[in-house]
Amino acid sequence: MGRLECNFLTWLREERRSRKLILFIVFVALLLDNMLLTVVVPIIPSYLYNLDESAAMVIKNTTPSQQQVPPLAFDSIVSLYDNTVKSSGINVTVRSTEPVPPAPTVSELPQNASDCALSPRNLLNENxxxxxxxASKATVQLITNPFIGPLTNRVGYQLPIFVGFCIMFCSTIMFAFSTSYTLLFLARSLQGVGSSCSSVAGMGLLASVYTDDEERGQAIGIALGGLALGVLVGPPFGSVMYEFVGKTAPFLFLALLALFDGALQLFVLQPTKVEAESQKGTPLLTLMKDPYILIAAGALCFGNMAIAMLEPTLPIWMMETMCARKWQLGVAFLPASVSYLIGTYIFGKLAHKIGRWLCAVIGMVLVGMSVICIPFARSIYGLILPNFGVGFAIGMVDSSMMPIMGYLVDLRHVSVYGSVYAIADVAFCMGFALGPSIGGSIAENIGFAWLMTIIGIVDIIYAPLCFFLRSPPGQEEKIAILMDTNCSMKTRSYSTQGTYYQGEDMEPEYDDYD
Structure with missing residues (x-):
């Protein structure tokens, strides 16, 4: 056993500078972040509804006035969210001094009993x-990103991504044991800080070790596969675990996953070593004034805003109109998650060949058309096709726009990537900050169908702007360098002891492990 462990450690030392191992670390970090992001989607609406209804029942039972008690009629129905009884019959009035008849159990109700929640109006108030x-996670991440980007230029990518793991672990533990809205809000906000560190530093690290544009697109597509996988397994995993095990179990599992990724980062990336960039990057404000970077960022923002609006509103709409059970609230997102995984994998390789701008245009139009079709569903099965279209289209946009951000920096600015991926993450977070906060209010006031129509039209209108990314102008000397670099990189082999190349002379870099 000792020899096996020694061989494993030796292999890790040899592979420490391997680009594939670094890609795996970023993959796991994004997987953890997005599992934690989406595992709460089916849990929080039902859990908060339970808290509010429990508090209301306590207040109601402590008042000395008369109480309305549901009769044990045949047309009574039970809510699986709070185990209370709802009736369309005439309520029975009893004095507070009289014993309250116990509520019937599920087995005592008719077989056609509904799973509808107690009050549709209460569900609307939960929006x-x-x-x-x-939205708190994305809002905090939005505020943090402008500081994380320039920080990576000073201290390197290794330390911020490890700090992100530590914060993410604390947030996961808080989610597991929080029993109030305030603590859940704090846990979600703390996750935003950790996510900012992990995503900005992770994408910047990949862009720095994959210098060829085509290979960078493939690597970022694989890394986004971690994001997609987290989005894929998060909602169904959370809904099933919540219904059959409880709220704490899924978060404890994610905490173990965080510990694994943290241990791998500690040994491979050596975050205690500060490695600043060899050249000074373009200032953040200068990058934010670049119209082509802003167009790419806008596509990321509005494309992801569609799914961000669906996360808090779709489960509540399903509970109101479809009488959906707990496990169905997460499973409804499964088609979108599967198609996002497929889309990022396919277009991570294909977008470079057919044109990333074209993938973005098609993706934005498809997102808009798909979300407009969602309110027409009358059962969970009717959500399969439009949700599949939403996920696949967003996968097209993300796998096209994230590599373009790095390419635009190479083409028009200094090839230091922390700040530009901070902008990309800001755009991503704006979608997930504005989406839930605005979406919840719109759904409450004018309805879920109008909410989907509005965001769908916005995506379709924005799509033609991506045409400007077809052939962005760049500095002539930068274009020549990029062409020479891409040609030379394709003729080189990366198999030399699993090392990656960096620097102007493109020589292999080794570490002294003695």
Whole structure:
């Protein structure tokens, strides 16, 4: 056993500078972040509804006035969210001094009993609370990103990504044991700080070790596969675990996953070593004034805003109109998650060949058309096709725009990537900050169908702007360098002891492990 462990450690030392191992670390970091992001989607609306209804029942039972008790009629129905009884019959009035008849169990009800929640109006009131809680993560991440980007230029990418792991672990533990809206809100906000560190530093690290544009696109596509996988397994995993095990179990599992990734980062990336960039990057404000970077960032923002609006509002709409059970609230997102995984994998390789701008145009139009079709569903099966279209289209946009951000920096600015991926993450976070907060209010006031129509039209209108990314102008000397670099990189082999190349002379870099 000792020899096996020694061989494993030796292999890790040899592979420490391997680009594939670094890609795996970023993959796991994005997987953890997005599992934690989406595992709460089916849990929080139902959990908060339970908290509010429990508090209301306590207040109601402590008042000395008369109480309305549901009769044990045949047309009574039970809510699986709070185990209370709802009836369309005439309520029975009893004095507070009289014993309250016990509520019937599920087995005592008719077989056609509905799973509808107690009050549709109460569900509508949950939209705003759930939306604000979901948006808190993206809002904090939005504020943090402008500081993380320039920080990576000073201290390197290794330390910020490890700090992100530590914060993410604390947030996961808080989610597991929080029993109030305030603590859940704090846990979600803390996750935003950790996510900012992990995503900005992770993408910048990949862009720095994959210097060829085509290989960078493939690597970022694989890394986004971690994001897609987290989005894929998060909602169904959370809904199933919540219904059959409880709220704490899924978060404890994610905490173990965080510990694994943290241990791998500690040994491979050596975050205690500060490695600043060899050249000074373009200032963040200068990059934010670049119109082509802003167009790419806008596509990321509005494309992801569609799914961000769905996360807090779709479960509540399903509970109201379809009488959906807990496990169905997460499973409804499964088609979107699967198609996002497929889209990022396919277009991570294909977008470079057919044109990333064209993938973005088609993706934005498809997102808009798909979300407009969602309110026409009358059952969970009717959500399969439009949700599949939403996920696949967003996968097209993300796998096209994230590599373009690095390419635009290479083409028009200094090839230091922390700040530009901070902008990309800001755009991503704006979608997930504005989406839930605005979406919850719109759904409450004018309805879920109008919400989907509005965001769908916005995506379709924005799509033609991506045409400007077809052939962005760049500095002549930068274009010549990029062409020479891409040609030379294709003729080189990366198999030399698993090392990656960096620097102007493109020589292999080794570490002294003695």
């Amino acid at each position: 705003v609370k759930v939306g604000l809680l979901f």
